[in-house]
Amino acid sequence: MRAPANLVSKRAIIQWTLQAVIGWAVVVVGQGLVVLLADAPPGWLRVTLAVSAVVGVVHVLVMPRWRYRVHRWETTGDAVFTRSGWINEEWRLAPVSRIQTVDTARGPLQQLLKLATVTVTTASAQGPVKIAGLDEDVAARIVDELAATTQATPGDAT
Amino acid sequence: MTQSTLPAAPEFVEPAQEWGRLDARMIVVRPLNELLGLLPLLFALVVVGNVETWRVVIGVGTVGLIVAYGLLSWLTTKYRITDTQVELHKGVLFRQRRAIPRDRIRTVDLTAKLGHRLFGLAAVRVGTGQQERTPGEGVLLDAVTATEADRLRQVFLHRPAVAEAVQEVEETPISRLDNRWYRYAPLSLSGLLSIAVMVGFGMNLANELDFEFSDVAVVRQVFGWLTHADWTAVIPVAAALVLVLSVLASLVAYLLQNHAYRLTRHADGTLRVRRGLLTTRSVSIEEQRLRGVALHEPLLLRAGRGARLTAVSTGLNRQANSSLLLPPAPRPEADRVTAAVLRVPTAPTTARLRPHPPQARTRRLIRAVLPAVALTAALLTLTLTAAWPEWLWITSTALIPLSVLIGLDRYRNLGHTLTDRYLVTRSGSLDRRTIALRRTGIVGWKITRTLFQRRAGLLSITAITAAGNGGYTVPDIAEPDGLALADTAVPDLLRQFLTP
Structure with missing residues (x-):
C-alpha cells in the first residue's frame, strides 16, 4: 500500500515542538x-529530574520530525x-459516501501558526478521521x- | 410513469398528539423500585443497628426524599409523538428537552422491573443510530402502561402504522430457553462476581452500622476454627464453599436474567428478545439495522462447549445488555440461531478461519509473558531490597507458565476469513470473541502498525462500522493478507491506494 499523497504543512513541526516543549517544561x-526549594528533597527526585x-x-528533538514524515493525507x-x-x-x-460531518478546529498554537485540523466524522464510535497540522x-x-x-x-451513512 | 398525470395524493399525516404524561402510578413505582433496592439497608437500620435517633431521622428523610423526587419527576416529565419526531421534556433541577426524529429510531427496549410489573407498567427506551457515549442519552420513558408501551413500540418501529390500533403482528419463533441450558450458568464468572459484590456490600454495611462480626456466635466459631485448624484443611473447605456459593449464585443470576427467554422474528422486520424473571425485558431490533453477530466464548464456557450471542446493530444501548441475542447455550444452538438471525444457510461464525503468521504467535507470547515476568522481577527486587516476604515472588513465578499457555491459546484462536456477505474475525483467549460483520456495513478501515509490528511485517486492521463497538479488529495479520482482506471485503475502496 502506498502512502497518502500529501504532506502536512511544514509549520506543523513547530507546533508539535512547541507542544512537546510546553508539556516537558511543566514536568521538569x-x-x-521542588529540588531547589524544598528543605529536604528526596534523593530519587534528582534522578527522575x-x-x-x-x-x-x-x-522534543525526535518526535516532531518523525511525525512530519509519517503524517500524510489524501482525498479522492x-x-x-x-x-x-x-x-x-x-x-x-x-x-x-459514509462521511457524516466535516469540520475544522484551531487551537491557540495552531491559530498562531495559521494551521488547522480537519475532522471527518463517520457514524462509528471508533472516533473521527483527523488530519492535523494542515495549512489553513x-x-x-x-x-x-x-x-x-x-x-x-x-442515505444516512450507517 | 403515469403518476405524474394524477393529482398528488395528500401525504398521510398522523394527527399531532397532545402531550402525554407518564403513567400516574409511576409516582408510586419509582420510589418503590428505589426502596426495593434499599430494603436490605433499611432492614439492617431498623433491626440490626443500634437504633439511634439520627439513624431513624436519616432513614425517614431518605424515604421522604425518594418519594418527593418520584412525584416531582412525574410532574415534570411529558412526551409526545408527532408525525416526524418523538419529543421528551423532563428534569427536576435541570430541564431537558429532547427531540428524536422518528425515522432515526432503530431499536426499542421495554424493561419492567419488579415495581413496574406489580402495576403492569414498562419503561420504554428508544435507541437511535447515533452512538450513545453516555448512558441516558437516548429517550427513556419510565414508565407507561404495558399496553401503551407495546403501542409505542409498534408506532416507533413501523412508521406508517396507525397510532391507535394495536394488532400483534405475526411472529416466528427462532429460539426459546431450554432448561438444560442452566448447566452453562456456572461456567460464567458471574456467580463469583456476585459473591464478591455481596461480600463487599455486606462488609460495607456492617462497617456503616458499627456491626461487630465477633458478636455473632457462628462467626466467632468459624474464626476460631480458622485460626486453630491446619491450613491444609482450611483451603479445601474454603474453596469448596466458594465453589458451591458461586454455582448457586450463577444459577440464580441465570434464572433472574434469562427466565422465559424467547427470540422471535416478526413480520414487520424486527427481531425481539424477551427474557427475565423479576425484571422483564423485551428488546426489539430492526433487522435492517443488524450488521452482524458476536459469538462470545469465555474460557470456561468454551470448555463446556457453550457460547453466548450478541447482536452487532446500530442504535443498541451497550450499557444495559440490550444486545443479547442468546444467553449461554450450547454452541450448536448458537450457530443455528446465528444462521436464522442473519438469514443465511450456514452461520458465518462456523466458517473455517485462516490462521495468522507465526510472527503473530511470537507477539502474543511476548505480550502475555512480559507482564508476568515483570511482576515476578518487581516482587523479587522488593524481596531483596525492601524485605518483602519471599513466598510472594515464588508464587508469582507460577504465573509465567500460565501466561505462556494463554499466549499460545490466544494465537491458536486468532483467525479471520471472508464469506459471501460477512467478514469473520476471532481473537482472545479468556474471552474469545468471534465477530461476523456484514461487509456492506463497513464504513471505513483503520490500520495500525506499531514499531514491532512493522519489524515483524504485521498489521492490525480494524473494520470501522456504525454498529456495536464501532470497529472490529483483525489483529496481527500479515501485511499483504491484511490489505487483500480489506480490498476484497469492500471492493473499490482500498484498491486505488494499493501499489500496483
Whole structure:
C-alpha cells in the first residue's frame, strides 16, 4: 500500500515542538522547583529530574520530525485517506459516501501558526478521521470539497 | 410513469398528539423500585443497628426524599409523538428537552422491573443510530402502561402504522430457553462476581452500622476454627464453599436474567428478545439495522462447549445488555440461531478461519509473558531490597507458565476469513470473541502498525462500522493478507491506494 499523497504543512513541526516543549517544561520545572526549594528533597527526585530532562530533550528533538514524515493525507473523489502517528502508525480510510460531518478546529498554537485540523466524522464510535497540522487554506479547501461531495450522497451513512 | 398525470395524493399525516404524561402510578413505582433496592439497608437500620435517633431521622428523610423526587419527576416529565419526531421534556433541577426524529429510531427496549410489573407498567427506551457515549442519552420513558408501551413500540418501529390500533403482528419463533441450558450458568464468572459484590456490600454495611462480626456466635466459631485448624484443611473447605456459593449464585443470576427467554422474528422486520424473571425485558431490533453477530466464548464456557450471542446493530444501548441475542447455550444452538438471525444457510461464525503468521504467535507470547515476568522481577527486587516476604515472588513465578499457555491459546484462536456477505474475525483467549460483520456495513478501515509490528511485517486492521463497538479488529495479520482482506471485503475502496 502506498502512502497518502500529501504532506502536512511544514509549520506543523513547530507546533508539535512547541507542544512537546510546553508539556516537558511543566514536568521538569515542577520537579526542579521542588529540588531547589524544598528543605529536604528526596534523593530519587534528582534522578527522575535528570531522566525526564534527557527524555524530554530527545522527545522534543525526535518526535516532531518523525511525525512530519509519517503524517500524510489524501482525498479522492470517493475516499479520505490519512496516515498519522510516529512510533505507532495509524492509517485511516473512510469512503466519502459514509462521511457524516466535516469540520475544522484551531487551537491557540495552531491559530498562531495559521494551521488547522480537519475532522471527518463517520457514524462509528471508533472516533473521527483527523488530519492535523494542515495549512489553513488547504484545510478550508478540503472541507469545501468534502462537504460538497458528502451532500451529494444520499442515505444516512450507517 | 403515469403518476405524474394524477393529482398528488395528500401525504398521510398522523394527527399531532397532545402531550402525554407518564403513567400516574409511576409516582408510586419509582420510589418503590428505589426502596426495593434499599430494603436490605433499611432492614439492617431498623433491626440490626443500634437504633439511634439520627439513624431513624436519616432513614425517614431518605424515604421522604425518594418519594418527593418520584412525584416531582412525574410532574415534570411529558412526551409526545408527532408525525416526524418523538419529543421528551423532563428534569427536576435541570430541564431537558429532547427531540428524536422518528425515522432515526432503530431499536426499542421495554424493561419492567419488579415495581413496574406489580402495576403492569414498562419503561420504554428508544435507541437511535447515533452512538450513545453516555448512558441516558437516548429517550427513556419510565414508565407507561404495558399496553401503551407495546403501542409505542409498534408506532416507533413501523412508521406508517396507525397510532391507535394495536394488532400483534405475526411472529416466528427462532429460539426459546431450554432448561438444560442452566448447566452453562456456572461456567460464567458471574456467580463469583456476585459473591464478591455481596461480600463487599455486606462488609460495607456492617462497617456503616458499627456491626461487630465477633458478636455473632457462628462467626466467632468459624474464626476460631480458622485460626486453630491446619491450613491444609482450611483451603479445601474454603474453596469448596466458594465453589458451591458461586454455582448457586450463577444459577440464580441465570434464572433472574434469562427466565422465559424467547427470540422471535416478526413480520414487520424486527427481531425481539424477551427474557427475565423479576425484571422483564423485551428488546426489539430492526433487522435492517443488524450488521452482524458476536459469538462470545469465555474460557470456561468454551470448555463446556457453550457460547453466548450478541447482536452487532446500530442504535443498541451497550450499557444495559440490550444486545443479547442468546444467553449461554450450547454452541450448536448458537450457530443455528446465528444462521436464522442473519438469514443465511450456514452461520458465518462456523466458517473455517485462516490462521495468522507465526510472527503473530511470537507477539502474543511476548505480550502475555512480559507482564508476568515483570511482576515476578518487581516482587523479587522488593524481596531483596525492601524485605518483602519471599513466598510472594515464588508464587508469582507460577504465573509465567500460565501466561505462556494463554499466549499460545490466544494465537491458536486468532483467525479471520471472508464469506459471501460477512467478514469473520476471532481473537482472545479468556474471552474469545468471534465477530461476523456484514461487509456492506463497513464504513471505513483503520490500520495500525506499531514499531514491532512493522519489524515483524504485521498489521492490525480494524473494520470501522456504525454498529456495536464501532470497529472490529483483525489483529496481527500479515501485511499483504491484511490489505487483500480489506480490498476484497469492500471492493473499490482500498484498491486505488494499493501499489500496483
